Amino acid sequence: MKLSNPFAQRLSLRIWLAVVVGMAVLTLAVGWAWRVAVEEGSMSPPNPHGRELLLRSADGQTVMRGFAVREHGPPGEGIDFRIETDSGEKFVLELGPKPHREERRGDKGGEKGGERRARPMPPPGGPGGPPGGPDRAFWLRPPFGFVWMLAIMGLAAALGVYPVIRRLTLRLEALQRSVKKFGEGDLSVRVPETGQDEVADLARQFNASAERVETLVKSHKSLLANASHELRSPLTRIRMGLELMGGDQPSPAFRAEILRNIAELDQLVDEILLASRLDAREADVGTVEDVDLIGLAAEECVRVDADLDVSAVPEGLEVQGISKLLRRAIRNLLENARRYSTGEITVVVQRTGHMAEVRVCDRGPGVPAAQRERIFEPFYRLPGASERSGGVGLGLALVRSIAGRHNGTVHCEDHAGGGACFVLRLPLPGTTAGMGKGA
Numbered sequence: 186m187k188l189s190n191p192f193a194q195r196l197s198l199r200i201w202l203a204v205v206v207g208m209a210v211l212t213l214a215v216g217w218a219w220r221v222a223v224e225e226g227s228m229s230p231p232n233p234h235g236r237e238l239l240l241r242s243a244d245g246q247t248v249m250r251g252f253a254v255r256e257h258g259p260p261g262e263g264i265d266f267r268i269e270t271d272s273g274e275k276f277v278l279e280l281g282p283k284p285h286r287e288e289r290r291g292d293k294g295g296e297k298g299g300e301r302r303a304r305p306m307p308p309p310g311g312p313g314g315p316p317g318g319p320d321r322a323f324w325l326r327p328p329f330g331f332v333w334m335l336a337i338m339g340l341a342a343a344l345g346v347y348p349v350i351r352r353l354t355l356r357l358e359a360l361q362r363s364v365k366k367f368g369e370g371d372l373s374v375r376v377p378e379t380g381q382d383e384v385a386d387l388a389r390q391f392n393a394s395a396e397r398v399e400t401l402v403k404s405h406k407s408l409l410a411n412a413s414h415e416l417r418s419p420l421t422r423i424r425m426g427l428e429l430m431g432g433d434q435p436s437p438a439f440r441a442e443i444l445r446n447i448a449e450l451d452q453l454v455d456e457i458l459l460a461s462r463l464d465a466r467e468a469d470v471g472t473v474e475d476v477d478l479i480g481l482a483a484e485e486c487v488r489v490d491a492d493l494d495v496s497a498v499p500e501g502l503e504v505q506g507i508s509k510l511l512r513r514a515i516r517n518l519l520e521n522a523r524r525y526s527t528g529e530i531t532v533v534v535q536r537t538g539h540m541a542e543v544r545v546c547d548r549g550p551g552v553p554a555a556q557r558e559r560i561f562e563p564f565y566r567l568p569g570a571s572e573r574s575g576g577v578g579l580g581l582a583l584v585r586s587i588a589g590r591h592n593g594t595v596h597c598e599d600h601a602g603g604g605a606c607f608v609l610r611l612p613l614p615g616t617t618a619g620m621g622k623g624a
Contacts, residue, residue: 200350201343208342238268253278356384360391372399404563416453419446456579459513460563463586470590471507475614478502478511478541479534485515486532489523491545497535504541504611506591511611514587514595517580518545518607525549526604539613540593546606557597561585584609 235254242248251270256277266278359376366374375395376388423446426439435443462470479495479502486493495502504511515532522530528548535542552560552567559565564578581595584607588595593611600606 200354201347204346204350205343208338212338235267235269238266249276353384356380356388360384360388364391367395372402416450419449419453422446453579456583460579460583460586463583463590471509473505473507475503476506476508476511478504478543478611481508481512482515482532482534482543485512485519488516489519489530491519491522491530491532494531494533495535497533502534502536502541503614504591505614506611510587510590514584514609515543515545517584518543518609521545521580521607522547522549528604536613537610540610541613543609543611544606545609546600546604548600548602548604551599551603551605552597560597561595581607 235252238249238251238253239247240249249268249270251268251274253266253268256265256267264280266280268276268278270276356379363374363376372395375392378385378388378392423443426443430439459470479498482495483493485491519530519532522545526547526549530548531544531546533542533544533546535544556567560567561581561584563582565582566578584595588609588611591611593609595607595609598606598608
């Protein structure tokens with residue numbers, strides 16, 4: 186059985202351990218550098234001749250003249266000077282270690298009272314000796330004192346950084362749990378977006394991606410469900426007609442009805458496939474090129490006997506886009522107008538700021554204000570509209586998808602004198618909203 190390594194599985198432990206080890210190494214390096222600096226300063230090569238020494242008596246007479254060289258002994262055990270006079274005599278001057286702080290206070294107190302007391306110099310390492318003497322406990326002597334300082338600093342670093350690291354890893358664990366649930370099929374899961382750091386940015390990106398995926402899945406499910414319903418209707422009519430015919434020769438009217446239903450099925454399948462490809466943002470739906478919007482609108486107006494007004498742009502109007510998609514969008518708008526209009530249909534092509542605008546206006550019953558957004562949903566029909574009037578409920582949804590593919594918009598508004606106007610707006614070449622070549 187393979188034992189699990191908690192440091193390999195827990196990011197928080199690895200970050201915490203890295204910080205603690207880093208602090209320990211830093212402390213060790215600083216301590217070593219400090220010790221080297223002290224040793225370099227206190228153990229600098231002595232002057233071979235020493236420093237000049239002049240000893241005078243109370244009356245100012247020179248008692249001894251020579252050179253003194255300092256001898257370095259163990260720390261805390263006083264200072265020795267080797268003295269050589271001009272006459273060649275050699276002496277050793279021994280200075281005891283500094284007295285304790287309490288003893289220095291006692292000396293000051295005695296001086297204030299007019300009394301100066303002399304104390305015998307304690308032997309090095311004896312009771313009352315210097316702090317660095319051998320009478321100290323072994324864990325306070327060098328290098329153990331430095332080890333204790335290192336341990337205390339490491340403990341302080343560990344206790345100080347752990348809450349910060351743990352707070353960070355808790356957010357990562359929440360993101361991990363959300364990704365796991367999302368992968369298991371819960372598309373509604375989201376991550377709390379707290380903070381402004383990289384983890385918060387990752388959470389925002391995950392939520393945006395999850396929202397997009399959930400929208401696409403719901404759209405495809407709705408498309409499949411509605412498509413199944415729409416496909417069933419013409420198939421049922423064809424089957425019932427064949428059963429009623431009972432093997433007899435079909436009449437011209439019945440033959441025309443079958444052909445109409447087959448055409449409806451063909452149109453439905455074609456629009457479902459196109460809607461799926463547009464939702465998936467596929468790149469192979471066509472080539473981006475310069476499209477003559479006036480020429481394209483003119484060709485489609487001829488099909489439905491609609492009036493075309495291009496007086497606002499006599500010089501012509503071109504946009505960048507996929508020609509067959511833009512043709513499909515204008516055709517769907519014209520067919521929708523022809524289906525419901527009781528009068529003439531007018532198409533106006535014009536320029537509005539940095540946008541090209543195609544307005545398809547009819548004299549039909551119009552669209553209530555509350556329904557003007559819903560009519561662009563797949564398979565949505567206005568209340569009272571009949572399947573017999575034609576169409577499968579995908580035409581306007583495709584127009585919006587095509588407009589979005591070209592970084593444009595489409596909306597519905599009232600037509601003066603009655604009816605509705607559908608306005609398709611597309612960015613002109615050279616604008617920041619223009620369609621890129623990789624669409």
